[in-house]
Amino acid sequence: MTLSTILIVILLLLLIGGLPVFPHSRAWGYGPSGAIGALLVVVVVLLLLGVI
DSSP states (O other): OOHHHHHHHHHHHHHHHTSSOSGGGGGGTTHHHHHHHHHHHHHHHHHHHTOO
8 A cells, every 4th residue: 555545545534524414513514524525636636646
């Protein structure tokens, strides 16, 4: 496993964990999952460009 694969797996797990499906996190909205999703997109683009 390379470092980029591990990074993508960790970001996917954070994205799933950041979804507002629990009663205590419904007031958060989609902010946490949206920010992690944007970070995941940036990492995937950098991976495809060969920077990472």
